[in-house]
Amino acid sequence: MRVTRHNSVGMPPPPRTPLRRVSQSSLFAVSTADPTDPHSGTAFLDAAISELADETEILQTNAEELRKLSDSLATFNESFASWLYVMRMNSLTIDWVQAPSDNSFALAKKRAERKTIAAAEEAQAKARALAAAAAAAREAETTKTMDHTEGDTTATNVSAPSKSILKKKTAKPKLTAKEKKERAIEIEKIIACLPLEFRGSDPNLRRHMEQVIEGFFDVPSRVVKLTDLIKPPDLSQARVNKCLIALVNRKVVSKNSSTGVVLYHWHGV
Structure with a gap:
């Protein structure tokens, strides 16, 4: 016995159409339609496919330009990186922080002048010392000559008693x-x-x-x-x-x- 199910209001469900396979002759029918009719068959796809081909060519051209731009950027990056590396090596090998500057040469010149002045003063001091030593030697020679002269004079006076008056030494007076x-x-x-x-x-x-x-x-x-x-x-x-x-x-x-x-x-x- 067949049982019929009803919904909550007591009405039977709507009928359903069963699935059917697509006919194999349908695509053939479309392709064999009248080509002069733009609305029949696949004639409407010609314009779309032509436009799609143009756009595809433009896309390919843009892709080629992007590839060239990428190659150019890669070349620039490599060159710029090489330049930065060379500048860094140049700074490490040429730019010496402790290299002499203009002030260094000026200070060296002042030091040389001070050394020259000190050497001149030292030479003058040595010259003065030599002159003083020579003066002392001359004075000693003069003193020695005077001593000999006075000794000869005293001997002459003693050998001629007739001309000299011998005096007796007196005692020191008490103070x-x-x-x-x-x-x-x-x-x-x-x-x-x-x-x-x-x-x-x-x-x-x-x-x-x-x-x-x-x-x-x-x-x-x-x-x-x-x-x-x-x-x-x-x-x-x-x-x-x-x-x-x-x-x-x-x-x-x-x-x-x-x-x-x-x-x-x-x-x-």
Whole structure:
């Protein structure tokens, strides 16, 4: 028994058309239609296919242009990358940060000038030292010559007793404390105007200078000969002569040889 199904309202479902296979003769029928009729068969596809062919050719041309552009960009990229690499290598091998600049050459010139000035000053100092040494040698030679001359004069005077008056040495007068103080002050004032070696640089030379000055003070006339001041072994002839030269240079003592005998006259400061 056949059962008929009804929907919710009691109506039967609509009928369905069964599927059928496409007829194999339908495409043949379309292709064999009248070609003069633009609406029959496949005649309408001619214009579309022609337009599609034109567009396809244009697409191919554009694709070729894009390929050429890609090749050009690849060539440019390779060249530009090579240029950047060359510039980097150039900066690493040529652009030296510590290379000398104009300021470096200016500083080098100033250093050379300073070295030249220093060398010139050193040469001048050596020349002055040589000149001072030569002057000291000449002074020593002059002193030695004077000593020989005074020694010859003294020997001549001693060998001619008829022309010389032998005087007995008198004892030193005793000084009071006040006189000793005054004499010490005057001696200090005289030594203060002498060169540095007599002012304390050489204690022995200062002591010898004080003895020579006291030798002048012990003589009432303040006129003495070189031999009057010699007191060996402490106060030798060379020491006395050196002290007298310093006093003569400072014009504290004057030297006179007009009588044939070298005499030293005291003037003071």
